[in-house]
Amino acid sequence: MIITKTPFRMSFFGGGTDFPEFYQKNGGSVISTTFDKYCYVTVRHLPRFFEYKTHLTYSRMEYVNSYEEIEHPAIREAMKYLDMHEIRLTYESDLPARSGLGTSSSFAVGMLNSFYALKGKYADKRKLADDAIYLERVLCDEAGGVQDQIAASFGGFNRINFNSNGYTVNPIIISPERKRKLNQNLMLFFTGFSRFSADIQISTQKALKSKEEQLLEMLDLVDKAEQVLTSDSDLDEFGRMLDYTWNLKRGITDSISSDSINGIYKKAMEAGALGGKLLGAGGGGFLLFYVTPEYRKSVRTALNDLLYVPFQFENEGTRVIYYAAEAYSPEED
Incomplete structure (x- = not known):
């Protein structure tokens, strides 16, 4: 069994400049911080006693036997991406979804972290951020910037800079x-x-x-x-x-x-x-x-x-x- 804990973020300045369409031309930068409200993802392999092969619990429950049956797009695509099978996944959160605090990206990061751990593989913070961006922006084809995934992965009070070569995470030095x-x-x-x-x-x-x-x-x-x-x-x-x-x-x-x-x-x-x-x-x-x-x-x-x-x-x-x-x-x- 794996349990991950992933913080939510609040962005102060630069929101919108983290869209690739903008920063690849002009550069981009945001100042943001994570804070002590979290989402928790619990994952384990599902015992083979049931009529279904995967059990998912978030704002609703899903009991499925194949990837194609999964309705939650991020879970479906993440399971396919990392070749996950026969799991029980539970998502819990300190704050409501769709509330402007990067909750979906924190979930994506925490879920990927739990999947890698369940497979016995270590993924560092940059790997998790990159994979979460790929999951949400490419595999799920969702519009948006890329600051939320980075903030949730790295944590802390940071200035995140974007350019055509990628991004850097720079802690803000403050007493x-x-x-x-x-x-x-x-x-x-x-x-x-x-x-x-x-x-x-x-x-x-x-x-x-x-x-x-x-x-x-x-x-x-x-x-x-x-x-x-x-x-x-x-x-x-x-x-x-x-x-x-x-x-x-x-x-x-x-x-x-x-x-x-x-x-x-x-x-x-x-x-x-x-x-x-x-x-x-x-x-x-x-x-x-x-x-x-x-x-x-x-x-x-x-x-x-x-x-x-x-x-x-x-x-x-x-x-x-x-x-x-x-x-x-x-x-x-």
Whole structure:
């Protein structure tokens, strides 16, 4: 039996510049972090006592005898890719799916990590990130960028740079006290709306050419945000920059925000937040705000109809938390 634990991520700056169509021409960069909310994937070989050969449990259950019967595209394609047979897979999560925190990519990374471990093979973080990108973007043909898979695999507070040759993951060097202060000044709220990221990503992908100027400005903000984080600058400028980049992102496509989201955002700003953004592709999910200590209570009050989610940054990325090797021989034809 294998159990993997994979964190979710929040992206601060540069979202949209991680689309291959953009970064292969202009370069790309994002600042993001993983935090202490996770998905768990448990995998073991299924004993041969049942009428079915594979049992899958996620938001629903599937009992199947062949790859072709599997309805979940990522599980189906990952099992085919790694030649997995006769398994019982269970997925559990601290947070809801389709919420803008890279949940599908974290699942993809954690699932691949568990599959490799079940086969007795070691896969490093880059291998898992690359395979998850290939799984979601090629095998499943889903639109979108490539930052989520990388963040979930590597973990930590990073600047991820993209170019035509690939990507690099660069930890942001920031003092523990400054990092703690940043964490304290960030407030996360669940809007209650969920959406399919791929649907939003398709419209974003179509807008890349016409909105290149906005994306280039968002890319430039990554340098400025990193400078704020790693210098003695007023950390509150990070919050003001979040507001600026959110307004740029909203201009890329109408599907990124909505009247409801805009209304919530306005309430938080009027209550004292310096800035914020909707996490992920857009359309719904989680709103993140930068709020200095003296205004935290008033922002909580203003958004009291939303679920507030405390969190802490994490640094480990995906990992196997339980490993018990199994003897397995493929069923003979």
